[in-house]
Amino acid sequence: MNTSVRVRVPASTANLGAGFDALGMALGLYDTVVVTVTGDETRVEVTGEGAGGVPTDEKHLVVRALRAGADALGLPLPGVFLRCHNAIPHARGLGSSAAAIVAGVAASYALAGKDLDEHALQVAAEFEGHADNAAASLYGGLVLAWSEGPRFRAVRLEPHSALAPVVLVPDAESATSVTRGLLPGNVPHTDAAFTAGRCALAVHALTVEPGLLLPATEDRLHQDYREPAWPETMRMVRELRGNGVPATVSGAGPTVFALPPGGTLPSGVDTTGFAVRALPVDRTGVVVEPAGLNGTNSR
Structure with missing residues (x-):
């Protein structure tokens, strides 16, 4: 021992x-x-x-x-x-x-x-x-x-060698037990089918073709339902995605996870309230x- x-x-x-x-x-x-x-x-x-x-x-x-x-x-x-x-x-x-x-x-x-x-x-x-x-x-x-x-x-x-993650971390905290409580017991079949396709596409984009990361990181299963727990997080996710940056909620939030090409966020994105940090895989x-x-x- x-x-x-x-x-x-x-x-x-x-x-x-x-x-x-x-x-x-x-x-x-x-x-x-x-x-x-x-x-x-x-x-x-x-x-x-x-x-x-x-x-x-x-x-x-x-x-x-x-x-x-x-x-x-x-x-x-x-x-x-x-x-x-x-x-x-x-x-x-x-x-x-x-x-x-x-x-x-x-x-x-x-x-x-x-x-x-x-x-x-x-x-x-x-x-x-x-x-x-x-x-x-x-x-x-x-x-x-x-x-x-x-x-x-x-x-x-x-993971593909080109992935250059950036996390945007707010001061607010979040509890998994709370955010899971916001999820519905059932989701529409169309959303379930969409999620299955996007999850499969994410595996391909993250390992083979990062150019597909923007559509591959779309979600209909959990993020919108949990927005009341972290509205500013979802605002940031949408702003990044609107600027062409693949972005998601990291786990139970409230951190935002982004995969900008080259590892740099667009200059016009308002990151007020978030500490921005590049983290390698x-x-x-x-x-x-x-x-x-x-x-x-x-x-």
């Missing part, structure tokens, strides 16, 4: 338009967690995003995921010390919760001396109820996620390495 590991896990964007609960992409913004087995009580130190606002004991999400992973592996785990440095904004639709869960699960595998496998995705996705963000943080690149009964699955696809996923007892790399 290893006693101290460092985990770096990327942010993610989900849905990418019509791919609700199915498509996800890893982004080059990272949380870093160092987990050290101490043998006494669990302690958590947090710097960066969430500092002062998240639990610092067994209730911390990384700790809960760590213990779930350890239980799945049959790994006895006493107290641990977590040092977390968070760069992924919380409650903004950039997969911060999924990243924390993946960090915990990946750390449990590393402490057990095991390589990540398909069951790691299962453990992580059970926390969220869907696998798109978790799979993106685990595998990197573009993922296509689905479920077969209680089993969560995902495949990794290689992360193509690696979660990275785990040994760490010294003081949290430094052991290599």
Whole structure:
């Protein structure tokens, strides 16, 4: 059993338009967690995003995921010390919760001396109820996620090299539980058919032909229904799309995810109220390495 590991896990964007609960992409913004087995009580130190606002004991999400992973592996785990440095904004639709869960699960595998496998995705996705963000943080690149009964699955696809994501992050936060509550129980058959076609087209556009991204990222399944939760987000999505920029709501919002050609937004777009940031596609996923007892790399 290893006693101290460092985990770096990327942010993610989900849905990418019509791919609700199915498509996800890893982004080059990272949380870093160092987990050290101490043998006494669990302690958590947090710097960066969430500092002062998240639990610092067994209730911390990384700790809960760590213990779930350890239980799945049959790994006895006493107290641990977590040092977390968070760069992924919380409650903004950039997969911060999924990243924390993946960090915990990946750390449990590393402490057990095991390589990540398909069951790691299962453990992580059970926390969220869907696998798109978790799979993106685990595998990197573009993922296509689905479920077969209680089993969560995902495949990794290689995103086109020309993709140059830009995120527009507002100060407002959003909760997945709230935005999901705005979705109707049924949608018109025409909208369902439209969504199926656009989701399939999105896979092609994101991997083979980015010139089709504008129509490929159209959605009729969830974004308009959830507009009351983040009206300014939808205003920005529509303004970008009206200027020819493929844009969607990132996950549960309120961040806007855009794929402008060349990675630059048009000069006439009013981004007031949003912090604009270019983020590359992360193509690696979660990275785990040994760490010294003081949290430094052991290599």
